[in-house]
Amino acid sequence: xxxxxxxxxxEQMAAEYLQKKGMIILDRNFRRGRNGEIDIVGRDGKYLVFxxxxxxxxxxxxxxxxxxxxxxxxxxxxxxxxxxxLHNYNDNTWVRYDVVAIQGEKIQWIPNAFHIIxxxxxxxxxxxxxxxxxxxxxxxxxxAGELEYLVFPKLEETGVVKHLFTTRTGGVSSGIYATMxxxxxxxxxxxxxxENYRRIGEVLxxxxxxxxxxxxxxxxxxxxxxxKDCGNxxxxxxxxxDIDGLVTDVPGIALVTYYxxxxxxxxxxxxxxxxxxxxxxxxxxxxxxxxxMVLYMQEHFHSRPEELVTAIGPSICADCYEIxxxxxxxxxxxxxxxxxQKGKTPGKxxxxxxxxxxxxxxxxxxxxxxxxxxxxCTCHNPEYLFSHRASHGQRGNLAAFLMxxxxx
Numbered sequence: 001x002x003x004x005x006x007x008x009x010x011e012q013m014a015a016e017y018l019q020k021k022g023m024i025i026l027d028r029n030f031r032r033g034r035n036g037e038i039d040i041v042g043r044d045g046k047y048l049v050f051x052x053x054x055x056x057x058x059x060x061x062x063x064x065x066x067x068x069x070x071x072x073x074x075x076x077x078x079x080x081x082x083x084x085x086l087h088n089y090n091d092n093t094w095v096r097y098d099v100v101a102i103q104g105e106k107i108q109w110i111p112n113a114f115h116i117i118x119x120x121x122x123x124x125x126x127x128x129x130x131x132x133x134x135x136x137x138x139x140x141x142x143x144a145g146e147l148e149y150l151v152f153p154k155l156e157e158t159g160v161v162k163h164l165f166t167t168r169t170g171g172v173s174s175g176i177y178a179t180m181x182x183x184x185x186x187x188x189x190x191x192x193x194x195e196n197y198r199r200i201g202e203v204l205x206x207x208x209x210x211x212x213x214x215x216x217x218x219x220x221x222x223x224x225x226x227x228k229d230c231g232n233x234x235x236x237x238x239x240x241x242d243i244d245g246l247v248t249d250v251p252g253i254a255l256v257t258y259y260x261x262x263x264x265x266x267x268x269x270x271x272x273x274x275x276x277x278x279x280x281x282x283x284x285x286x287x288x289x290x291x292x293m294v295l296y297m298q299e300h301f302h303s304r305p306e307e308l309v310t311a312i313g314p315s316i317c318a319d320c321y322e323i324x325x326x327x328x329x330x331x332x333x334x335x336x337x338x339x340x341q342k343g344k345t346p347g348k349x350x351x352x353x354x355x356x357x358x359x360x361x362x363x364x365x366x367x368x369x370x371x372x373x374x375x376x377c378t379c380h381n382p383e384y385l386f387s388h389r390a391s392h393g394q395r396g397n398l399a400a401f402l403m404x405x406x407x408x
Contacts, residue, residue, distance in 0.1 A: 010055040011039050014100040017107050018042060023049065032082045036075035040100075041083060044111075047096040048089060050080045052113075055102040068099055070383055073114050077175055081394065094189055097174045112174045112192075128384065131317040134354055134375035139165075139314065144203045146170040147180070148384075152311040154372040158270040162204050162254075163402045165264060165313050167384050171196040173396060181386075181396025183258060184233075188396060197234055204403055206254055208234045211401075213256040215243045218283040220292045222246070222276075224300055225253055245278040245293050249301050254403040260386040261321075261378050263353050264313030264400040265290055267297060274301035277402045282323070285356050286330045294364040305365025310372070313400055314385060317377035318352035321389075327351070335359055 015025050018040065027041035040051035052068050068076075076097060084093060099113035128141065139150050147170025155163050171180030172195050177188040182200075184193050197208040212225045213233030222245035223229075230253060232238045246255040247267075255277040257264060263285065267276035276297055280289040290310075297303035318341065328349040331340050339356045343349045354373050361371050378398070382390035386398050 006055075007053075010102050011053045013102065014051070014053045014107070015040055017100065018051065018109065021109065027083075030079065030083055032079045036079040038076060038079050038083065044096070046094045048084070048093050049096045049098050049111075050076060050083070051098045051100055052076055053100045053102070056104070068113065073097070073178075080175070092187055095175050097178075112172060114174050114178045128376055129380040130375045131319065131377045131380060132375075133317050133319070133352060133377075134312075134373040136375055138311075138372040139374050139376055144170070147199055147203065149200075149203065150314060150376065152266065152313075152372045154309060154370075155266060155268055155311055158268050158309050160270045160273055160405055161268050161275060161402060162405060163266065163400075164200070164203060165400050166200065166398045168386060168396075168398075169384070170199060176391070176394045177396035180398075182256070182399040183397035186396055194234075200399075200401060201254075204254055204401060206252065206403065210252055211235075211254040211256050212246060212248075213238065214246055214258065214277075214279060215241050216258060216279045217242045217244065218279075218281055219244050220284060220287045220289045222278070222292060222296045224248065224296075225255060226250060227253070229253075244280070244284060244289065245276060245296070247274065247276040247293070247297055247300065248404070249274040251404040251406045254401050257400050258397045259313070259315065259378070259400065260388040260391075260395055260397055261316040263315040263357055264311075265293065265357060266311040266313065266400065266402055267293055268309045268402075269297060269301060269303040269307060270309065271307045272301045272303055273404060274303055275402050275404055277400055280353070280357060282327055282330075282351065282353065285353055285360070286334075288360055290357050290360040291364040294361070294366065306367050306370075308366050309370045310361055310366055312354050312357050312371070312373045314374050314376040314378055314398070315353060316379045316387070316389060317354065318350045320377055320379035321351045321353065322348050323351045324348060331356065 024043040030038040038050050039053040042049045097114045099110045101108045148167045149164040173181040173192045181188050201207045211234050212229045219242050223243045225248040257277045257279045262281035265278040276293050278293050339352045341350045378385040378387040379390045386395040
């Protein structure tokens with residue numbers, strides 16, 4: 001048999017195996033021109049399932065499942081999106097990406113396979129692409145099992161907080177949400193999202209019931225979190241709207257804000273033991289969200305700007321963030337010249353949100369040595385971090401977590 005005949009034979013074997021397990025086969029060898037192929041499309045309960053079949057006669061060339069590389073996963077997801085569009089499946093359809101690995105005579109069915117494979121590849125292979133902008137190595141990678149996350153040593157050195165910024169690794173979500181999606185509102189299976197929160201909670205030594213999420217709409221509105229807010233937006237529906245900043249002085253409550261290119265802002269007051277997290281896209285930056293947070297913490301916790309320790313987290317860098325004249329005009333004259341540079345395209349500009357927010361913090365009284373500026377761009381690292389611009393909106397959400405340690 002030639003390669004095509006061999007492939008068909010093992011795909012037939014896989015289809016028969018899945019049918020015996022209760023899957024309804026909807027399609028076979030669905031192609032989108034030269035862009036790729038889905039071996040099997042099926043229905044398994046509520047899930048629309050896209051199945052990749054891989055065969056190895058032995059183990060000399062490695063495990064069959066390992067042949068589904070990140071590049072292959074991307075092609076499968078792209079063709080799957082085309083299939084959903086062609087067959088009128090909406091964004092609320094529950095989607096899963098499986099692998100059937102045939103190793104000699106052994107058949108292994110791996111539901112939600114991509115999150116396992118991505119986690120393995122990232123753990124072994126991924127090297128962060130660092131931006132020339134920002135502070136070199138101001139942010140570090142850490143690992144807990146399959147879960148990789150990012151931390152700022154400057155915040156750790158305060159000794160009063162636990163914090164992290166998520167990556168795409170170590171979760172259970174699949175497809176465009178693979179694997180550590182923290183958003184309940186983008187179409188992911190909510191059970192998977194909740195499991196992702198549980199895994200983050202293990203790292204922070206807390207649980208979703210003691211987390212409080214923002215309700216971001218690009219405002220400068222800030223909410224002071226207390227014990228009654230626990231679980232807001234995660235374990236239960238949020239009790240507030242239009243909140244892009246969270247602050248608290250209550251130990252043991254993890255503040256949570258969301259990202260996929262916008263700027264995370266961390267605030268720690270080690271003297272008065274208070275913290276804050278804020279979401280700042282270009283609208284929030286123009287409106288001075290960072291300064292609003294400093295002022296709010298002054299008024300509510302008696303924080304002094306010079307005592308605050310801050311961090312500007314992973315987000316889109318100046319090289320990737322091209323804007324038009326309408327946005328540029330709102331920055332021009334209000335920020336240092338280096339924040340707005342001539343674009344790569346005529347009539348466009350490159351916007352440096354990192355330096356814009358650093359400028360706001362400095363003007364608000366935060367000391368230069370108390371500001372850590374990331375050198376990690378979401379758009380440069382789309383396999384490791386969700387990026388709205390890099391994915392054209394087909395993505396999950398990253399999250400920033402910040403929690404005061406309990407007094408001891």
